[in-house]
Amino acid sequence: MEEKQMSEMDKIMQGWNNDTVIPEVVTRKAEEAFSRIHRECEENSEKSIICGANKGTSTVHRRWKRYVAAFIAAAAVGGTVFAATRLHLAELFPKEMNSPQAQEQIMTDIAVAVTGQVHMPEAYREEGTEDMFWGRKVIPDASPVLSIEEVQYDGTTLYIYGASTENGRKYELNADRLYINDKEYGPVGTTNLNEWTGEDGYTFTTDLSALHLEDDFTVTLPLSIYQGEERFQNQELSFTMSAKANIQKAEDQTFAHDGFTIYVTNIVRTTNVVRFSVRYQLTEEEREKLDETNTGLTSVISGDEVEDGQNGFTSGYEVEDGYVEEHIHAGLSPDLDQITLQTLLVENGGYVRDGKVIAEDMIRLNE
Amino acid sequence: MDVELIRRAKSRDPDAFTELMRSQMNSMYKTARQILQSDEDIADAVQDTLLTCWQKLDQLRDERAWRAWMMRILINNCYEQIRKHGLESSMDILPEAAAYSENYEQTEWQDLLWRLDEKYRMVLILYYLEGFRTGEIAQILGMPEATVRTRLKRGRDRLAEEYHGGKANE
Known part of the structure; x- marks a missing residue:
């Protein structure tokens, strides 16, 4: 976008606060x-939606109790040890995927190796050296x-919680990148939980869907350490993740x-998560015909069976020699073994929801 | 933002809470409107957000983050409305731009914005209108900051494409 038009857009969007x-x-x-x-504060009722400090139990607390109960039951049946405590990463998952x-699938017993600075942090590259940073x-x-x-890889996103x-x-x-099998990857989203819950901890997330990880892989998280304007030498935390246990593949499918x-x-x-x-x-x-009618094809994963709000993330779109390609990943109900792929004819520049469904195909998710 | 007001609200002072949230009504309405087009649904989402914020405000430790925290609750409640009533019922009623802004030029830009996919529109709104940083938007929308930056860039690019397309057709 040209600078002049961009600044015009900035100005108008910022000015949109009026009226x-x-x-x-x-x-x-x-x-x-x-x-x-x-009213409820004045009545000080037992049914109050919490008035006065620490009165009642919030919905969040009740929710955690329910999850803990679920974990205990699972451990008794399967013999697997799950964390019977609050899982910080679960709060990070989109609601539909939680x-x-x-x-x-959240791993809580993680062997972590801590080393000094091995990789040069990205931020150093432009502004610093190994020993000096911004002078x-x-x-x-x-x-x-x-x-x-806590760590989890859900087939697309890597989640890390550290106290x-x-x-x-x-x-x-802070972490701006990480290394997967010693290859740099990122960026990483860092959240200081202190700003949200007051806890002394961090969560880190990054989308690894492009790597198609399906086996064990090593994660190295280089941590930048600050105190005010002072910068401390990085520490790097390494651990091994297993993608294999949580991944099922299905055979390619063709629909004519x-x-x-x-x-x-x-x-x-x-x-x-499902991705394809x-x-x-x-x-x-x-x-x-599409050219003449100024229309195009697009895909939507549809049906009640796919969890709302996570439907049809499309990453990448290209048209070449008669091909249209889309890469989709979406949140998924754990019991599901097939989903519906709708193909829509959409007016170029129009709304997908106004598109006309011209094909519906069932994608089998199991072998 | 008045930190003292937030602290009073956290200590369960309903007057302080009311004053605090009333000061955010414009922001809440505009943000909810990016997801929901039915005023009834927006009203329900805003009402649920007020009650949830009141219930959970004591869990907020850092007052500086309260606005992003509130916005995340609002957005979750907007999606809850879609879950309850279905996307179609919410999306069928297109916004009446004239009622939303009397400025013709801004109405044109609103129209352009509405042609964007919601995932781009929401990031643009939070960044430009609400003044959140990309890190805060990542927390509000529950996604990596890199995704926010990508959507911000793509949203701007797509807006520019729409803009140029519109100019070319004039």
């Missing part, structure tokens, strides 16, 4: 909520700063339709 008219129904329901809060089965000397501190306590050690509580930690053929390949499902590639091969006649 908002809140509909009466929204204001009314908000006022109803405020009245209820005031099933007890998904939580069972300040990097200070060594070999005492561990983070204890990795700050006593030494680590002095610092602000009038004017186009759909190839569904690289089908992988885990407890809570969709390739449309169009006849020359079909391509011309």
Whole structure:
């Protein structure tokens, strides 16, 4: 985008804050909520939606109790030891993917090797050297700063939770990349839980779906360590993850339709995620028809069986020599063994929801 | 933001909570409107958010993060409305741009924004309108910050494409 137009967009979007008219129904329901809060505080009722410090049990607490119960039951049946404590990573999962089965995949007994700085952090590359960063000397501190306590790889995303050690509580930690089998990958999203829950810990997430990991792999997390303007020497935490246990593959599938053929390949499902590639091969006649009508094909995973809100993440789209290719990953109900792939004819620039369904195919998720 | 007001609200002062949340009504409405088009659904999502925030405010330790925390609750409640009533019922009613903004030029941009996929639109709104940093948006939407940056860039690019397309057709 040209700079001039970009700044115009910035200005208009920032100026869009003006002129908002809140509909009466929204204001009314908000006022109803405020009245209820005031009323229940005044009545100090047992049914109160919590008024006064620590009164009652919040829904979050009840939810955790339910999960803990589920874990204990699973351990008794399967003989597997799951964490019967609060799992920090479960809070990180999108709601739709936060099933007890998904939580069972969280590893809590992790052998972690802590080393000093081996890899050069990305931030150093432009601005610093191994010993200097932005003109300040990097200070060594070999005492561990983070204890990795929960990890999960769901077939697309790697989740890591670490609790700050006593030494680590002095610092602000960050990770901008990580290494998978010693190959750099990222970026990594770092969340300081202290800003959210007051806990001394961090979560790290990164999307690894492009790597198609299906076996054991080694993760090395280089931690940048700050204290105010001071920078400390990085620490690197390494551990091994197993993707194999949580991954099922299905054979490639082909669906022939009038004017186009759909190839569904690289089908992988885990407890809570499915991913696959969709390739449309169009006849020359079909391509011309699409060109003439200014329309295109797109895919949607549909049906109640796929969890809401995680439906049809598409990464990558290309048209080449009669092909349209899409890569889809989505949240998935753990009991599901097939999903519906809808092919829609959509006006170029139009809404997908206005598209016309021209094909529906069932993708089998099991071998 | 008045940290003292947030602290009073955290200590279960309903007047402080009401004052605090009333100051956020515009932001809440505009953000909810990016997901839900029915005013009834928006009203329900906002009401649920107010009650949830009141219930859970004592769990918020860092007052500086409260706005992002509140916004995440709101967005979750908006998706809950879709789950309850279905996407179609929510999406069928397109926003009445004229009621939303009387400025013609801004209405045009709103129209362009509405043509974007929601995943791009939401990131653009939180970044430009609500002034959240990409790290905060990542926390609000529960996704890696890298994804936020990518969506921000793609959203801007797609908006530019729409803009150029519209100009070319004029």
